[in-house]
Amino acid sequence: MSENFFVSTVRDIVFRFVKLRNPHLETMPMDYLYHLDINVGNTRDTSELQHRFGDVKVICVGGTGSRMRQLALYLRDVLSVQESGDPVDLCERGQRYAMYKVGPVLCVSHGVGSSTFSVVLHELLKLVKYARCQEPVIIRIGTCGGLGVPPGTVVVTKNAFNGLLRNEHEIAILGKRVVRPAVFSEDVIRDVIAFGVDANDGFQTISANTMGTDCFYEGQGRTDGAICEYTEKDKMEFLQKCHDLGIRNIEMEASMFASVTQKVGVMAGDVCVTLIDRLKGDQVTITMDQKHEFEQRPFLVVGRYIKKLLQQ
Ligand code: R2B
Ligand code: URA
Numbered sequence: 273m274s275e276n277f278f279v280s281t282v283r284d285i286v287f288r289f290v291k292l293r294n295p296h297l298e299t300m301p302m303d304y305l306y307h308l309d310i311n312v313g314n315t316r317d318t319s320e321l322q323h324r325f326g327d328v329k330v331i332c333v334g335g336t337g338s339r340m341r342q343l344a345l346y347l348r349d350v351l352s353v354q355e356s357g358d359p360v361d362l363c364e365r366g367q368r369y370a371m372y373k374v375g376p377v378l379c380v381s382h383g384v385g386s387s388t389f390s391v392v393l394h395e396l397l398k399l400v401k402y403a404r405c406q407e408p409v410i411i412r413i414g415t416c417g418g419l420g421v422p423p424g425t426v427v428v429t430k431n432a433f434n435g436l437l438r439n440e441h442e443i444a445i446l447g448k449r450v451v452r453p454a455v456f457s458e459d460v461i462r463d464v465i466a467f468g469v470d471a472n473d474g475f476q477t478i479s480a481n482t483m484g485t486d487c488f489y490e491g492q493g494r495t496d497g498a499i500c501e502y503t504e505k506d507k508m509e510f511l512q513k514c515h516d517l518g519i520r521n522i523e524m525e526a527s528m529f530a531s532v533t534q535k536v537g538v539m540a541g542d543v544c545v546t547l548i549d550r551l552k553g554d555q556v557t558i559t560m561d562q563k564h565e566f567e568q569r570p571f572l573v574v575g576r577y578i579k580k581l582l583q584q
Pocket of ligand 2: 292293415416417488492522524547548556
């Protein structure tokens with residue numbers, strides 16, 4: 273083991289920098305975070321990125337750019353960040369994802385589903401490594417379908433199940449199935465509930481299991497997609513099986529998100545609001561006003577959590 277390797281390992285441990293699980297990165301002289309349009313440049317000297325992003329403690333991710341912009345404005349207030357004017361989209365030129373920075377918090381969009389989310393997640397993890405962020409936490413703020421809970425309930429994911437009802441994430445790598453566990457950090461779940469929930473919120477926040485599927489329609493047992501080869505009874509049996517496993521919400525990212533962050537040892541959590549009770553139907557029929565009101569709920573919970581986290 274070379275001295276440099278030893279010194280850099282000790283430094284990473286002491287400062288709690290992010291260590292990724294890719295030895296090839298250590299030998300790459302240059303890097304470019306293509307979908308974010310962030311040029312790392314020389315990987316041996318990332319001082320510019322450290323200057324721009326080194327203070328980041330929390331990365332909030334969510335489906336749409338407009339919701340992440342709203343979140344950025346909301347967090348300005350909650351965290352008393354003295355900024356005015358329109359939040360600037362730092363990734364606008366990449367035209368794929370939106371990124372806003374509010375003090376030590378990034379708010380980044382991830383699109384729909386694990387495939388678009390995993391692209392930005394890999395690049396965000398490289399960003400926090402190059403910027404030498406110390407022990408960052410990644411929180412997904414999303415929407416979902418509920419299972420036996422009233423619409424508008426906020427669910428903090430405990431275990432993430434995939435569409436095969438396994439508490440793992442499955443991915444094809446070099447033509448082979450690779451299966452990895454999908455568990456979120458217990459500290460994050462505990463703290464989001466402890467610091468984020470207020471008895472006077474007027475809605476329920478629970479911690480429960482989540483199913484993350486690769487398809488909104490057949491993958492979530494809907495009968496209203498373009499294809500459906502099962503009966504209403506088959507669907508209800510499946511949803512009941514999910515419920516029996518402690519699953520209380522269904523979305524499209526949880527298992528990938530849990531497995532990737534767990535693999536690299538970055539703390540993460542998934543906080544979603546239910547838009548529908550799937551035991552009662554398939555179509556999301558709430559009004560846009562109601563949807564926007566529901567979408568504020570995870571903001572409230574996560575806003576309080578972040579505020580407390582930054583005070584520690
Ligand atoms: C919840 O909502 C989206 C699908 O409508 C997807 O991103 C998810 O997980
Ligand atoms: N998002 C999902 O993935 N499923 C739903 O039922 C609602 C939102």
